[in-house]
Amino acid sequence: MPATEEKPEILQLGPYPPWDEEPLNQAFKMHRYFEAEDKTALLQSVGAHIRAIATRGELGANSALIDACPNLEIISVYGVGYDAVDLNTCRERGIRVTNTPDVLTKDVADLGVAMMLCQSRGMIGAETWVKDGSWAQKGLYPLKRQVWGKRAGILGLGRIGFEVAKRLKGFDMQLSYSDTSAKPYAEGMTYIADPVELARTSDFLFVTLAASIETRHIVGREVIDALGAKGMLINISRASNIDEDALLDALEAGRLGSAALDVFEGEPNLNPRFLDLPNVLLQPHHASGTVETRQAMGKLLRNNLTAHFAGADLLTPVL
Template identity: 35%
Template sequence: MFKHITILQAAELPEKTDRELKEAFTVIGLPKGEAEAAGVLAEHGAAIRGMAVRHAHIDARMLEKLPALEIISSYSAGLDGIDVEAAASRGVSIHNTSKILAQDVADLAVALSISATRGLMRGHDFVRNGNWGRQSFPLGRSLRSLNTGIVGLGHIGSAIAARMGAMGAMGAPVAYFGPRRKPVDHLYIDSIDDLAEWADLLIVTCPASPETIGLIGSSVLEKLGPRGFLVNISRGTIVNEPALIAALAKDGIAGAALDVFEKEPVVPDALRNDPRVVLSPHMGSGTQETRQQMGDRLVEALVTHFSAR
């Protein structure tokens, strides 16, 4: 279809997506080794017009080696590995899959919220360890009674708000924080500290950027307080892990549920061993259906772009 167009593939993709990409374009893989990657860019960089990426690091220096680049199509929702400003200054368009994966990630956010506030993992261990009938299991919190603060109201945050809010399944009060007010009915709070002070449950959904890395630190956790819960389904770098560990150690918050971590797949022992913390392995978009749709969207963005040329 577009065999005269060269695409640089810097991603491991589903089999169907990999096949369709190679059927449509001339594809060159980017090796993981630094020296090998430099060799591929030196040999083919001038011909590359598109990129298929997942968690690749694309900075201004790399873009200089790709003078013909027109489009970056990302398999993931996050763009934290891409220098968006440098790409924009070069006229390179960027496409991601945040809209496609929003529903599954929102489902997981609600599941983690229920797990943390009702103690589902502790209940599982309570039964498995034979304590049921010999001890009383502590009462949890009703999700619908908790002020739910959402950090970032993009595709994913909006899908969570739809589930958690007054018109959704949970019927909880919802407010959000972000760089700007959105045309929605939910309460907007223009300070992350103020949102945390208002919230009983704080759900992090914003993208990682210089402005958001470390955003959830000691001050925010202190405002959230000893009866508050933290859920993070966005990027691990947005939550200051040492600050979270310190808050848990002094009972500064009630619990946390985390799908993402600062140095994945490494998870600090203090989080792994705390029964108040629910953990999952960065599985927000991890369903067969959504992962394939993400792959389809990656190829579609490239095909649509070059079809218009």
């Protein structure tokens, strides 16, 4: 932009790594909403000047925040999920929305498979067994469950689900999936339209579908009970896709064998019932948490903002 042109003002809803903060501060006038003690006062002061919101997938941007920025032009999401952004309000006002797909797909798939292995083989407990002296004092660690050759179901065969499937093929697993329709790229996989039936025919059920109003609690009691007392649920999508109360009830009662979860309602303040369960693996929403992927996500977020203010086509538009 010309030297005399003022930098676009952006409302930043959450922190980013230093390698993203520095170029953002150089290119734009950033207002750090998450650091403001009085957020209402901040919006009253700068809201009319805000042309963009830089957010994260789990933070989104609700209608009240959007309404406080009457000249808002674009919301750029750091993450693939945008269900926390009020898209209806954005459509009504003609506000553009972008996210950062593809660059995090393989890392998310990696963590999903790693969680399956870790939980199935009891690796967290096994390390404790060594460190607390139980191996020397009590002998061999209790036997766990094998992974190879088992049945895996993938609920949502989009980018991430497909990458999970590619990895699971290396374990000689029988693969099935559920989606809105059969996918031509799902070679060697069985299409099962009904999520309940998918769960019934799975030992491991991966939840990898995008979150929406339609998918909210798609994994409820019926799906969970169909997965059963020997089944494992792995969620690397969004928390809203699972009925957490139904999940907790099933884990506590033993109707579901185990779960491996990277996302939670109200995170990081998750339901304390999770903390007392021996049959759940808990991760801090870090499926995309590698240096390489986070750098690529930050670059894509910035490039979308730069493209917008330059009048160029957005790289990864949602709206």
